[in-house]
Amino acid sequence: MPHDERSTRSADASPNARPLRVLYCRCAYADVVPEDVKDRVLQRLCESGRAFDTVADLCEMSARHDPALNRIAECGGVKIAACYKRAVHGLFEAAGAPLSTDDVHVLNMRTDDADTIADNLLNDGEVDT
Amino acid sequence: MIKATKSPRVRIVLYEGLGADPLDGDSRYRIMRALLERGLTVTCTGPQPADDMTPGTLASVEESVLLVIGRFEGGQPPQVEDAAGRVTLHLLHLTDTDDQAVVQQIDQTLGELDVAVNQPGQWKPWFPVIDYSRCTNCMQCLSFCLFGVYGVDADNKIQVQNNDNCKTDCPACSRVCPEVAIMFPKYSQGPINGDQIREDDLKREAMKVDISSLLGGDIYAQLKQRSSAAKERFAKERDEKRALSERIRCLNKLAGQMDIPKEVLLNLPSQDEIRQRAADAAAKGRAALEAGD
Known part of the structure; x- marks a missing residue:
């Protein structure tokens, strides 16, 4: 089955709709994101059984201009659990991979509640291609 | 000091699809957490059938070393290769689902592949x-x-x-x-x-x-x-x-x-x-x- 016809698509979604991917940043190189929030969000993702991408630290990847950031930016349609939206967009731009503002959603683990973030990530939000 | 800027990019895929045993949620969480704390980039496929899987974005990146780990049936990973030759693909059967044992097994494999990875705690990505x-x-x-x-x-x-x-x-x-x-x-x-x-x-x-x-x-x-x-x-x-x-x-x-x-x-x-x-x-x-x- 082609990925744009997955069963996760809601019944009233347009034929070209696709679910948003999930990207989780562990912020492993610093202690600025509360450990319990990072853990709880990751735990909820793992328990859900759905597929998702993770990175150890978006700052570290941005510093290295990791081409994976380009890939994420090009694909769009992603929910990113990380930190402040302005910082995340800046990190991608600094790596030469500016994010679209239309179909990229940044969830802030520095300020928001873990279960609220996890609920948002696991809700089948969709974006029209 | 950024250490691993010149070495090949490494992506790990925790695979639980066709031909591999799915992990329970807690083991999956502990393994994912340990790999991320080790500084690795990981795609978690989850236990869905391959044709119903949300594709990983990072896993498909070109010019990288892709290490697919899982509990493969019969204890042997299948022989696979990237037909396009853009990704160096390695498969690793996890002999143990204990998180620290998994990290140790991956570290050993990366060492054999001569791939260096930055490690949290040794450097702080600090820049404007x-x-x-x-x-x-x-x-x-x-x-x-x-x-x-x-x-x-x-x-x-x-x-x-x-x-x-x-x-x-x-x-x-x-x-x-x-x-x-x-x-x-x-x-x-x-x-x-x-x-x-x-x-x-x-x-x-x-x-x-x-x-x-x-x-x-x-x-x-x-x-x-x-x-x-x-x-x-x-x-x-x-x-x-x-x-x-x-x-x-x-x-x-x-x-x-x-x-x-x-x-x-x-x-x-x-x-x-x-x-x-x-x-x-x-x-x-x-x-x-x-x-x-």
């Missing part, structure tokens, strides 16, 4: 990130930074060119930016950490610039002035101890005002070098501004 939606290209940051972190591109647009030169935990350049356009995502407080900018922040930043101007334009001028004053006193009084205590007092004040780590201030280059670097940076900034007019 410019919010171009706010930046006015005024070149204050370029003129201010003593360590050559900033430069301009071919279109004379300010950019961060030398991340590695930035002094860990020093957010001073963000404090001289009149537009609050410089972020340090690992900083503790907003708006420098990327938090929303409030009216009060703008007022505070404007005040800082004014204070800076009143004190003589920039930090170099302040340092120079204070140093000259200290030198003058030293010449008059020949009191080494007093000169030293004055220097420490000035440095402490600067550290407090701009949240500059003391180590950075104590390791500044010599006064002549500071003067030279400041002049070079200011000239670079002026040239970029003139070219942009």
Whole structure:
């Protein structure tokens, strides 16, 4: 089955709709994101059984201009659990991979509640291609 | 210091699809957590059938080493290769689902593949990130930074060119930016950490610039002035101890005002070098501004 016809698509979604991917940043190189929030969000993702991408630290990847950031930016349609939206967009731009503002959603683990973030990530939000 | 900039990119895929045993949620969580804390980039496929799987974005990146790990049926990973030859593919059967055992097994495999990976705790990714939606290209940051972190591109647009030169935990350049356009995502407080900018922040930043101007334009001028004053006193009084205590007092004040780590201030280059670097940076900034007019 082609990925744009997955069963996760809601019944009233347009034929070209696709679910948003999930990207989780562990912020492993610093202690600025509360450990319990990072853990709880990751735990909820793992328990859900759905597929998702993770990175150890978006700052570290941005510093290295990791081409994976380009890939994420090009694909769009992603929910990113990380930190402040302005910082995340800046990190991608600094790596030469500016994010679209239309179909990229940044969830802030520095300020928001873990279960609220996890609920948002696991809700089948969709974006029209 | 960024260590693994030249080595191939490594992506791990925790595979639980067709031909592999699915993990329980807790084991999956513990393994994912341990791999991320080790500094690895991981795609978790989950236990869905392959044709119903949300595709991983990172896993498909080109020119990388892809290490697919899982509990493969029969204890043997299948023989597979990337038909396009863009990805070096390796499969690893996990002999144990204990998280630390998995990390050890992966470390050993990466060692055999001669692939280096940066490790959290050994380095902190600390560098300025410019919010171009706010930046006015005024070149204050370029003129201010003593360590050559900033430069301009071919279109004379300010950019961060030398991340590695930035002094860990020093957010001073963000404090001289009149537009609050410089972020340090690992900083503790907003708006420098990327938090929303409030009216009060703008007022505070404007005040800082004014204070800076009143004190003589920039930090170099302040340092120079204070140093000259200290030198003058030293010449008059020949009191080494007093000169030293004055220097420490000035440095402490600067550290407090701009949240500059003391180590950075104590390791500044010599006064002549500071003067030279400041002049070079200011000239670079002026040239970029003139070219942009």
